[in-house]
Amino acid sequence: MITWVDASAGSGKTYNLVQEIKKLILKKVHGESILCLSFSNAAANEMKDRLRAYSDKIRFYTVHSFCNTFYDDSQLINEIESENLIKRIINDVLQEQAWFDLIYLLLDEWASLLSHIIMIVKQDNIVTLNDLCDFVWNPIEFPDSVICDLNKGGNLELKLLNANSINSIEGSNDNNTNDDSYSDINDHGTSENSNDSSSNIADKYNRLDAHNSGVNSYDRVSKQNITPEHVFNIIMTKDGELRKKLYSKKWGMNHIQSREWLDNYFIQIKEKSDEYNEYQVNLKSNSIGQFINHIKLLYRAEKDKNKLVDFNDLIKNVNFADYNVLQKIIPIKYIFVDEAQDLSQGQWDVVLNLYKEIQSSNKCTLYIVGDEKQSIYSSNTFDGPLFTKMKRNLQNYAKTYGLQFEVKKLHASYRSSDDILHFVDTVMSYTNYPTKHISNVNFRGKVQCKLFDDNRVDSKIFTDMIKKIRDLVNEYYLFEQGKYVEFKDILILIKKRNNSTFRLLSEIQNAGIPINEHPFYIMYDCIVESLINIAKFALFKDSTALIAILKNGYFKWSYEDLEMLFCEQENIFNLNEDYCINLGNYSDMSDEFLAKVIELNKYIKRWVSYPKNIIPFFSQIVFNDNYGKYLMKLGYNSILAFWEIVNDFGEESWLEFFDYVRKSKKMVNHHNNGIRIKTVHSSKGLESPIVIIFDDSKYDNIQDVLYDSGKVIFPHKQSIKYQNALKKRKHISEYEYDRLLYVAITRSKEQLYIYTVKNKLSDIIFKAYAKESNIASQEINLGLELTKDYKKLS
Numbered sequence: 001m002i003t004w005v006d007a008s009a010g011s012g013k014t015y016n017l018v019q020e021i022k023k024l025i026l027k028k029v030h031g032e033s034i035l036c037l038s039f040s041n042a043a044a045n046e047m048k049d050r051l052r053a054y055s056d057k058i059r060f061y062t063v064h065s066f067c068n069t070f071y072d073d074s075q076l077i078n079e080i081e082s083e084n085l086i087k088r089i090i091n092d093v094l095q096e097q098a099w100f101d102l103i104y105l106l107l108d109e110w111a112s113l114l115s116h117i118i119m120i121v122k123q124d125n126i127v128t129l130n131d132l133c134d135f136v137w138n139p140i141e142f143p144d145s146v147i148c149d150l151n152k153g154g155n156l157e158l159k160l161l162n163a164n165s166i167n168s169i170e171g172s173n174d175n176n177t178n179d180d181s182y183s184d185i186n187d188h189g190t191s192e193n194s195n196d197s198s199s200n201i202a203d204k205y206n207r208l209d210a211h212n213s214g215v216n217s218y219d220r221v222s223k224q225n226i227t228p229e230h231v232f233n234i235i236m237t238k239d240g241e242l243r244k245k246l247y248s249k250k251w252g253m254n255h256i257q258s259r260e261w262l263d264n265y266f267i268q269i270k271e272k273s274d275e276y277n278e279y280q281v282n283l284k285s286n287s288i289g290q291f292i293n294h295i296k297l298l299y300r301a302e303k304d305k306n307k308l309v310d311f312n313d314l315i316k317n318v319n320f321a322d323y324n325v326l327q328k329i330i331p332i333k334y335i336f337v338d339e340a341q342d343l344s345q346g347q348w349d350v351v352l353n354l355y356k357e358i359q360s361s362n363k364c365t366l367y368i369v370g371d372e373k374q375s376i377y378s379s380n381t382f383d384g385p386l387f388t389k390m391k392r393n394l395q396n397y398a399k400t401y402g403l404q405f406e407v408k409k410l411h412a413s414y415r416s417s418d419d420i421l422h423f424v425d426t427v428m429s430y431t432n433y434p435t436k437h438i439s440n441v442n443f444r445g446k447v448q449c450k451l452f453d454d455n456r457v458d459s460k461i462f463t464d465m466i467k468k469i470r471d472l473v474n475e476y477y478l479f480e481q482g483k484y485v486e487f488k489d490i491l492i493l494i495k496k497r498n499n500s501t502f503r504l505l506s507e508i509q510n511a512g513i514p515i516n517e518h519p520f521y522i523m524y525d526c527i528v529e530s531l532i533n534i535a536k537f538a539l540f541k542d543s544t545a546l547i548a549i550l551k552n553g554y555f556k557w558s559y560e561d562l563e564m565l566f567c568e569q570e571n572i573f574n575l576n577e578d579y580c581i582n583l584g585n586y587s588d589m590s591d592e593f594l595a596k597v598i599e600l601n602k603y604i605k606r607w608v609s610y611p612k613n614i615i616p617f618f619s620q621i622v623f624n625d626n627y628g629k630y631l632m633k634l635g636y637n638s639i640l641a642f643w644e645i646v647n648d649f650g651e652e653s654w655l656e657f658f659d660y661v662r663k664s665k666k667m668v669n670h671h672n673n674g675i676r677i678k679t680v681h682s683s684k685g686l687e688s689p690i691v692i693i694f695d696d697s698k699y700d701n702i703q704d705v706l707y708d709s710g711k712v713i714f715p716h717k718q719s720i721k722y723q724n725a726l727k728k729r730k731h732i733s734e735y736e737y738d739r740l741l742y743v744a745i746t747r748s749k750e751q752l753y754i755y756t757v758k759n760k761l762s763d764i765i766f767k768a769y770a771k772e773s774n775i776a777s778q779e780i781n782l783g784l785e786l787t788k789d790y791k792k793l794s
C-alpha cells in the first residue's frame, strides 16, 4: 500500500506521519521494521524526537545516511578529499587546454616560428607548463623564467624575441636595429632581463604604445587589448631581417631548409588544430556547463579507477538486490518519507528501488508526505515539479501491481491564525503559487510589515526591530499559550547568513537580548568560511578563494590589513593591473570589485608561501574598523573560545585545523530562553508563535563565472549559451524565491513582522498590502508600516 500526503504548511503532515507510526507501535509492530527517511537531518531528528518515547528500534535516516550504512568506510572520501581530487583534475584539464589554446593562437601567418620555439622549449623541458599557461594568458610578458632559463641553456631565440619586442621599439626610435644590437642583446641581455622585474611591465607597455603610435596598422591597438599575436606581428613585420637570422643562426640551416622544417611543423600544428577543434566542440566550448560536464566525467573515471565513493555516490551505487544489502533491509515493512518535496531524482530512486525490492518478496507500506510549495532546494528540483511527477509514477506502479494507492488530503492549518493565513494567501496570489488556506485554530493573529531605506549603514531597521522585540517581550500576550511573550517565542528568519546578519546579531547582543543559538554558529558561517578561504588562498594560492574573500562583505581591506595578512616577502605571485582590467571584460564584475582586486594585487606582490601564524587573520577581523567592532562587542567570548581551539591545535596543518573547527562548532552550548535566528532554509518544518522576517538584501545579482589560477575561464559573457543559462537560472530562482517566501511566512503561528528594504520581498508584500488596504501603490513609501491588525483591512 502507498499513501501520498500532499498538503499545505502547518496542516499536520509530520503530525499525521508520527501518528501513523504511533498506531503501528501500539499494534505491536516491531520498531525495527519501520524505516523513516527524510531529506534533511533536521526533519529526521524531528521525527526521532517525537517518537523517542515509543520505540528505540525505529530507524531514522536521511536518504544519504541510510545508503551510507551499506558501504565500507575505506571507500568513502570526504568533502576535502573530493575537492582536492577535482582540483587536481581541473588543473590537468586547464594545462591541456592551455596547450591547445596556445597552439590555436599560433595558427596565423607567423605561427610556425613561434611553434618551433615552443616545441624546443617543451622538448628541453626548460619551463613548466604553468609558465607557458602564464605566457598564453598574460599577453606580451614572457615569463621571466623562460627568459632566464633559455639564456642559461643557450636557447637564445626566445630571449631574443622578447628582448627585441622591446628593443625594436627602442630601436625604432634611435635607429638601433642592426646586427650589432642583436649580438649585444645576446651577450649582455641576460642580466638585464633577469633584473627586469614585473614592476617594469607598465613601462614596457608604454614603450610599446609609443612605438605603436608610429605604425599605421597598430594605431588602434590599445593598452588593454594587446595580445601575443600583436607582439609577434610587430616583431615580424618590423624585423624581417631578424627572422632570417633566427632561421639560420641557431639551427645552422639555410633559409630554404629552415623553411621546409618549419613547414613540417606547420603540418603538425594543423593536425593539432583539428584535435583542438574537436576538443572545443566535444569537451570545452565556451559553456561553463560543458566544461563542468567534462570535469565530472574525468572525476567519475578517477573514482571508478580507484574504487572511491563520495557523498553523491552514496545514493547512486546501492544495489538493493545485492544479497548482502538485502540482508540488512529484509525486516523493513514500513517506509515513511517526510519532506519528500525536496528529494532529488537520485534520492527518489533510492526510495523507490528500496520499496520495490522489498515489495517484490514481502508486503511493504510506503507513506510519503510533502508540499511542493515548500521545495526550496532548487538544485534538487531543477527539472520541474519532481514531486508531482513521482506521484504519477507511483500511481502507475501501484496500478500495475494491483497495490492500493491512497491520497490523503489535509485541508486546514493547525498552526497559523486566520490573519496569518489570509496574509499568506494574498501575498502568494502575486507569485507563481497562489494558495487558499483555512485555519483550524481559534486564536487571533497579527501581521505588520515595515519598509526601510536600502542604505545599509542606516541603522534604523535594526533599532526598530530591537524596539519591537523589547515591546513584544514586555507587553504582548500569546493567545494560544495564554501567557506573555518570552524571548524563546521569537524566531527571526533571514535569507542568508551574511554581513548584515552579523550586524543584526551584534545589535541584538548589544541590546542585551539573549540569543538561543550561540553566536559562534553564526560567526562560523559568517567569518570562519572566509578564514577557510584565506587559508586556501594562502596555502594553495587558490584564486577562487581569493575572489570569495574579496567579494565578502565582512572584510574591508585596508592597506595595513593587507600588509599584515600578506607579510613582507619576495614576489612569487603576481597579477598585473591590465590583467585585472581584463577580468572585467570577461565577467560581470563591478568596477568597485575590480578596484579591490587591483588594490590587493599590490600587496600580493609581497607574498609568502604561507603565513605561519593565525594572529594576522584574527587581528584583521577584530581590529578592522568597520566590522571588527561588531565582532568585538558581539563575540569577544566567541573569539576567545575559537582562539583557544586554535592554540590547542597548534600550527600543524591548516586544512586539518579548519576541518576540526567545522566539527567543533557542535561543542558550543545554547541559551535556553533566547530568540532564534535562522535562515529560511533551516527553518523548514519549524514553527514559532512570533516570526520576524528580516531581509535587507537588494535584488539578487546572479554571477556565474569560473575562475582558476587567477583567470576568468568560462564563460565569456558574450556567449549566447551563457546568456541563455542565466535566463534559465533567473527563471528558476524566481520560482524558488516564491517558495522561500511561502516557507518563511508559514512558520508563524500568531504574529508576523516583516522588516525589509526595497527589494523583491517588499515588492510582493506591499503590492498585496496596497490591494488589501485599497491604497494606490504610489503611496507606498519608505517608513511605511502596515496596520497591525491585518484582517481589519479587508
Ligand SMILES: Nc1ncnc2c1ncn2[C@@H]1O[C@H](COP(=O)(O)OP(=O)(O)OP(=O)(O)O)[C@@H](O)[C@H]1O
Pocket: 007, 008, 009, 010, 011, 012, 013, 014, 015, 016, 371, 374, 413, 414, 415, 684, 685, 686, 687, 746
Ligand atoms: N490533527 C491535529 N490536531 C492537533 N494539532 C495538530 C494536528 N495536526 C497538526 N497539528 C499541530 O499543528 C502544527 C503543525 O503540524 P505539522 O508540523 O505536522 O505540519 P506540517 O504540515 O508538517 O507543516 P510543514 O509543512 O510546515 O512542515 C504542529 O504544532 C502540530 O502539533
